[in-house]
Amino acid sequence: MSRPGQDPRASAALLLAGLTLVLSYTAQRLYAWTISVPSPPTEILAAAHIPYFWRVGLSVLHAVLVGALAHGLLEPSRAVAVVDRGPWLVLLTVLPCAVAMVVVP
Amino acid sequence: MSPGQLFALVERLHGHLAVLGLAVLLHPVITLRTRPGLALWTRRTADLGALLLLVPFGLGWWIYPAYRAEPKLRLYALGDPAWLWFESKEHLAAFTVGLAVAGALTLHVDGRTSRGRRAAWAMLLAAWICGAITAVLGVLVAARATPAW
Numbered sequence: 001m002s003r004p005g006q007d008p009r010a011s012a013a014l015l016l017a018g019l020t021l022v023l024s025y026t027a028q029r030l031y032a033w034t035i036s037v038p039s040p041p042t043e044i045l046a047a048a049h050i051p052y053f054w055r056v057g058l059s060v061l062h063a064v065l066v067g068a069l070a071h072g073l074l075e076p077s078r079a080v081a082v083v084d085r086g087p088w089l090v091l092l093t094v095l096p097c098a099v100a101m102v103v104v105p
Numbered sequence: 106m107s108p109g110q111l112f113a114l115v116e117r118l119h120g121h122l123a124v125l126g127l128a129v130l131l132h133p134v135i136t137l138r139t140r141p142g143l144a145l146w147t148r149r150t151a152d153l154g155a156l157l158l159l160v161p162f163g164l165g166w167w168i169y170p171a172y173r174a175e176p177k178l179r180l181y182a183l184g185d186p187a188w189l190w191f192e193s194k195e196h197l198a199a200f201t202v203g204l205a206v207a208g209a210l211t212l213h214v215d216g217r218t219s220r221g222r223r224a225a226w227a228m229l230l231a232a233w234i235c236g237a238i239t240a241v242l243g244v245l246v247a248a249r250a251t252p253a254w
Contacts, residue, residue: 005143011215015224018207022200029196052169056199063203083215086224094204094231098197098238105192 009071012079015086017067019093025059026097033104112171113251119164120243126157127236130205133212134233137226143216148209151229155202155209158236162202176250187249194242197235204232 032051074082082089106114132150140147172191180188208228215221 005213005215005217006221007214008218008220011211011221011224014207014211014214015228018204018228021203021207025196025199052195053166059199059203080220083220083224086220087227090204090224090227090231094200094235098200098235101196101200102193102238105189105196 008079012082013067013071017063020066021063024062119161123161130154151209155205191246197239201236204228
């Protein structure tokens, strides 16, 4: 039983949820970019805000799902291992995704 | 108040709150590395920073359709690359808020352990860096979209 402020499963779940949000958003944007064709300005306006809202919403949903699964399924020892690698996981996930989102606006 | 003035008001609130959130978030980013243990104010500033970034994200969400209809369309029609900078700003803003919230919550659930604090620090630092780039892009886009004259 974990004590308050010492819950490795919860912190692993939050870490994985945060990284899933970043990965999911990036994957969705890159997919949209690969299948996109140039649009006239009026079409950009008409469809304007929907893709972004969808991307964020789906990313949050994916993050919550992964977090919940991680919290429910990860054994404490595995969770500790995940959290211990937290800084590296964040670096290796967020950096390439952020670069991708600047290169592919 | 005209729609344009309302947009400008909310846009400025959005930008100012976001920069304030970044400034507040810098506190836990620094103290999690320089102080042993988890101080109460480190946790509070992480929470406050995440909240101060969440609110302007919501404000940005609210004015997003108006931005798309007016400033962005004009930038796109003029061939100004600033509209592309805004796209990157959107993406990084989502990363910033997600990582800031996750990092702040991690301090609550596992902040008593060094591993939890390290993981939270990594997420908060990543959020801060993404947020700083977002802020720079936002200022540049705002300057191009609404020049003084």
